[in-house]
Amino acid sequence: MKLSIIKTLFTLAAIAVFSIVNVAQARPNNTSCPTGNTISKTFSSGAAWDMCWGVRAEEGVVLSDVYYKPANKIRRRVLGEASLSQIQTEYDDGSATEFLVTQYGLGGSNLQTLNASMCQGGQVRRHNGRQVLCEVTKSNGYIYRSSNNTRRQGSKLDVYSASNINAREFIIKWSFLENGSIEVASGLTGIFNKTASNAVNGWPVTAQNRIATGFTDHYFWRLDFDIANDNGNDIIEQIMSIPSSDRLTKTKQVQTISNEIAASFTPSDKKFWRVKDQSVTNEANQAISYEMVALNYAQQSKGNSNSQWLKNDMFLTQYNACERFAVQNPSNNCGTDVSQFVNGQNINAKDVVVWYRLVHHTLPRDEDFSPAPIQWSHFIMLPRDWTSTNSL
Amino acid sequence: MKMKIRVLHRLITTIGSSIDNYLNNLNAFLRVAVSLLLLILFQTPFASVNAAENCSDEFYIDETLPSGARWDMCWEHRIREGITLSHVYFTPKGGIRRMILNQAAVAQIHVPYDDNGTRFHDLSDFGIGGQNLLDLNADECPSGTIYPISYVFENQSFTKNGLCKQIKQDDIGFKSASNSERSHYLSLFNVSPVGAYYYIPTWKFMDNGTIEPWMGATGALQRFSQEENRGWKMGDNRIGIAHIHNFFWKLDFDLNKTHLDDVVEEVNFVLSNGKRNRQTTTFNIEAARKVNPDTMRHWRISDKSARNSNGHNISYDILLNETGHQDIGPASEPFTANDFHVTKQRSQEKFASHNTSGARNLAEFVNGENIADDDIVIWAGITFYHMPRSEDAPHMDVHWSKMSIVPRDLTAKNVLNNVTQTNSAPQLTSISDQNNQLNISVSLNVQASDVNGDVLTYSASGLPTGLSINANTGQILGNPNQSGNFSVQVNVSDGQTSSSTQFTWSIGSGNNNSDDSGGGSLNLFVLLFLSLFIWAKSRLRIRFYV
Secondary structure, eight states: OHHHHHHHHHHHHHHHHHHHHHHTOOOOTTOOOOTTOEEEEEOTTSOEEEEEEEEETTTEEEEEEEEEEOTTSOOEEEEEEEEEEEEEEEETTOOOOEEHHHHTOSSGGGBOOOOGGGGTTSEEEEETTEEEEEEEEEEEEEEEEOSTTOEEEEEEEEEEEEEEETTEEEEEEEEEETTSOEEEEEEEEEOOOOBOSSGGGEEEETTTTEEEEOEEEEEEEEEEEOOSSOTTOEEEEEEEEEEOTTSSOEEEEEEEOOBOEEEOOOGGGTOEEEEEEEEEEOTTSOEEEEEEEOOOOTTOOOOSSOOGGGSOSEEEEEOOTTOOOSSSOOOTTSOSSHHHHOSSOBOTTBOEEEEEEEEEEEOOOGGGSSSEEEEEEEEEEEEESSSSSOOO | OHHHHHHHHHHHHHHHHHHHHHTTTSOHHHHHHHHHHHHHHHHHHHHHHSSOSSSOGGGEEEEEOTTSOEEEEEEEEETTTEEEEEEEEEEOTTSOOEEEEEEEEEEEEEEEBTTOSOEEEHHHHTOSSGGGSOOOOGGGSTTOEEEEEEEEETTEEEEEEEEEEEEEEEEEEEEETTEEEEEEEEEEEOOEEETTEEEEEEEEEETTSOEEEEEEEEEOOOOEESOGGGEEEOTTSOEEEOEEEEEEEEEEEOGGGOTTOEEEEEEEEEEETTEEEEEEEEOSBOEEEOOOGGGTOEEEEEEEEEEOTTSOEEEEEEEOOOOTTOOOOOTTOGGGSOSEEEEEOOTTOOOSSSOSSSSOSHHHHOSSOBOTTSOEEEEEEEEEEEOOOGGGSSSEEEEEEEOEEEEESSSSSOTTOOOOOOOOOOEEOOOOOEEEETTSOEEEEOOEEOTTOOOOEEEEESOOTTEEEOTTTOEEEEOOOSOEEEEEEEEEEOSSOEEEEEEEEEEEOTTSOHHHHHHHHHHHHHHHHHHHHHHHHHHSHHHHHO
16 A cells, blocks of 8 residues: 555556656757868858758758858857658659658668769768768849949858658758748759559550659758757747738737647738747847748648648747657657647747748659659748848 | 931931922921821831841840840830830740840839838839949959949939949859850849948849849848847847838730730649659739748749740749748738739839839739730749848848749750760669569569669560559569469660560469468578567666666
8 A cells, every 4th residue: 555655646646747857858059060060151241151960860960059140240140950751752643752751761881972963062961871961052143232232242151951751752851041031942853663553543644654753752850959058948939911802901910829830821811931030139129039931832732541740830849858750759758640749738938949840742754764863842941030131 | 216216307307398399288387297198208227227126226235145145135224113124035045036024124122121111112212223233343343344324303314334244154064974055144233322231133034044033132131120139239239120121023925926816823742642743823913922842832824825836835933932021010011911922013013012103003903804815914922021130230141031043844855955965875783593482473573774874664575464563663562373483574775775684484383372382481581680689688688677
């Protein structure tokens, strides 16, 4: 009897401790970058980026501690960690869904060796002795053009790697622009070798009219924002512009998201999200922030098999070390997919993680054979009030 | 140009007067007719000197990209539409030169503000050409060529460095392991200030046949408010008013130059029992349509007769992927209600809204006209919603919008691939000897891979009777109906080479039926489960007590 009471008390205490840890979780703030794994670029304007990169068997290249320094301003952290946390491929003919990151991995031997011609003018960085990451600076056209001949051309830092999975290839590219924008893109190329038996599930290719199977890729980007020094005080705002009933005007509504949510795009209210710091401000006393510019819409379907994690576009959660893969997450003390990560935790002034699902459908065509010309899917993270005026 | 005409005139006058001597009884009317005839005759050899068949040299762009693909087209400057393109031809590397677009132009930039203080129709009401076309500095067209643009405004002649042509490249056009090529494209842009905004209409023509119309917007914010819920309070304490940019393009496709045999269809991928079934609807009359994420809708324009060497009709897909800011405006702006329109080509239908002659806007252009076997025009729109931020002052960085026009079966294969991949034989995972019982169903998956990504075909010989192999999946299925030892060979072929593996398949007689052998494996399973349970219990005691 006594023993069981002690056991129960011990269990309750363990739960309490675990819950406290759970509520307060944040990414360790003192991670150091292994020697040789830093990437940094200072542009002629003085604007600069620096970050750390690493390779994991599953996610492939993972970026961490991404800092932006606007020209003549303070260097501040934007992201604690950023990765492609899952690619789910659904085939139009109903053949088995694949989870590329967890079933095959973007790293390991699937991570491609890049030769110099694939990284012209850049530097190919090594992992385990192999050249796997291209780091290259490119001119990027206008930053702005305005009256009185005011004009500026800009540059960007591109960081990309390639992963080959069952002959299809994914080029994962992070572009860091001189003006603070981050463009994230996945390019699909390689060889499409699935064949369907029914023409409605694909497209006839080659002179033999083989039916190349259509497919949908759901890219799940995991973006652990850690704005400025304190990584435990980020706030997510949802901003909407609600049209009047006659649709002649729109009224802005700003809402702080206090608990984890799963949300979908609704073009009619122009909904978007930004992650801002609770305390750090720009020179005009505005909270510094980054917003998600996610315009992919026409192919943003909700999947073929009623999966909960495909029913939303954006998942906003509190950092939890065990929440790593958007789907097929190992489930010890953790949800198995991103829809389960959304379980009511507070995200107001916490370490927040943004999970973005970007959908791309491919209907193969003769030109894709082969290899398929690259098709890019992308989104943007844009500084909002990071500086009080245009720093360039 | 003027010089040329003057010389011609003199020539014609001289010839005309000598003819006059011979034909002095001809009246003035006839003389003019003869002069005109001679003018045409003389102009023909002049014109044939030009490479261009549809415009004079100075308006002709003919670019063969480093990868071997060629784009050629004519450009024209108009006061309202700015730079328009015509006779746009694509020649795939080693392929046939075909017309893609007869005309391509920006068709409107519609900018309603959230406070309804103004709703600009920049193209029709102000224009992005003429006085609203920027004279570019050389540094604004790095590594490019600038074409001069001449026009007359209020009886004054202007020449500006207006149109920038650049050849650009991307690191990876396609890649499959070590086989990778860069991609190149022809880029054409100009800059058009309209008020405080500077628009950058840009056309990208890729070496793989893709066309991307882009629109950049930069300059400075145009309007400010006192009400914070109409926009964003900026670092300088002004409230920049949020606004929409509805960008429209007019695309007159004439695939393979035949303008009366293009077919426009809508493609939907309809979900049914876990599958996506491609459903195609052909438009026989004018139509206005929206994107649909649920069916991942796109549109396709194909030529009825021209085919690639696989026998597939040449076509282009219209992809409006970046429609996340789609905005359906008030009833007074019905042209915003849809993303994609197909109409019968009418030259007076120029602007998606505030059209100056004939029907007034896109919604009115779509008025039930038959388009089967007629000249069709595609109107497509992309929206950008701009919520200002502090970074937008004093100068606003460019924000870009684009749509994609992607070839489908224009060529029979990826013609830019230079590597004839040496074919490797498929690899077959060896199969251990199998034991099964009579009349008990069997399922065995044969596993194979192919580094070239070829489609694999499976076959088998010597299978126990009652079993068969699925040629596409490699799965062996069935009920063995004869006992004995069978020597099985499984083959996998990539169409050129094949691999095989052998194993022995023993089928036990029906007497020792499933009870015994099944029981054995069940015991093993129970044992495994029990040991797992005991282990788990010892490791995770707390959780079990809870």
